Amino acid sequence: MAVRGHDYAPAPEAYRRTARVAPAVGAEVVLAQPRGFCAGVSRAVDTVERALSLYGRPVYVFHEIVHNGHVVADLAARGAVFVDAIADIPVGATTVFSAHGVSGAVYAAAAARGLRVIDATCPLVQKVHVQAKRYARLGYELVLIGHEGHEEVEGTVGSVDQPVHVVATVADVAALDLPATARVAYVTQTTLSVDDTAAVIKALEARFAGLVGPALDDICYATLNRQRAVRGLASMVDLFLVIGAANSSNSNRLREVAENEGVPAYLLPDASALNPDWLNGASRIGVTAGASAPEHLVTQLCTRLVELGARLVVEMPDVPEGVSFRLPSFLAVPSRPRARLLAAPTTA
Ligand code: SF4
16 A cells, blocks of 8 residues: 555644543554545635635625535634525625525525625536536426435525426335336436445436436546545555534545445544544544545544554545636636746847
């Protein structure tokens, strides 16, 4: 296993006080690659920061900008105000829509209230909305593979003016109230488990002969890469720790991927939630982070594991993802004027 070593400072005093036994004595901690922030999350967080610096506080944000309490608390401390209803935003206020996307009704409510809207919907979620609208225009019954109640699912369902059947499992497909002859198209939430989604698509194909859809293309690159990394590392570790929020879809899927590979796995929001008992008997511990979890939380977890006796923290080789999304042009930081190239002085 090619890995890079890391030095981690002793744990902060607060951690030291709570340390009990040292079940991780001699354990090796292996950091998955890639992990943590994806391009859509970086863009959404940058959008709020830029809006604060351009327009001043407060900047209203509809829903959590990304599903991570630490990111939300940090932005709130700098002047972002998070709301779950457009009616709670003062008329005309600057408002950012979260990375998960919103429904047509939310756009309309914001327009009616005269809000200055900055849309931080991830471009990959926007792509799903475009697909859903196209299938609706073509007259298909629309099935969305995703988790009911998730904000991205609400936004995608509300992006079209027709009923959308939301299914999460093969059993949900069997229960669909549609005839076998129905013209059915499907789209998917971007942060699903690749394996589970493949099974649901297969079940849809078995039920509806003319099924159309984007295969697994709607599951975004960041979700795929982070799941692949966990799957690759699972056979080398005795335990997986996933940093991420309980309401983060992609973080939950990472924990499930590890469990499906037969490795006990825990999702935790930060190092303070680590239960030392989880580490009992683990000689190698895999660590990853969901796409909305900042890297400093991983560093704090490593510090805590070292405090509990971990011998070594190593990192899998870097896997460059090469994906970035530009900010909306009116938020972009102006580039510095380039110095004009003057003709070199000539000597007589
Ligand atoms: S996980 Fe994927 S779809 Fe979601 S914000 Fe990140 S890049 Fe966009």
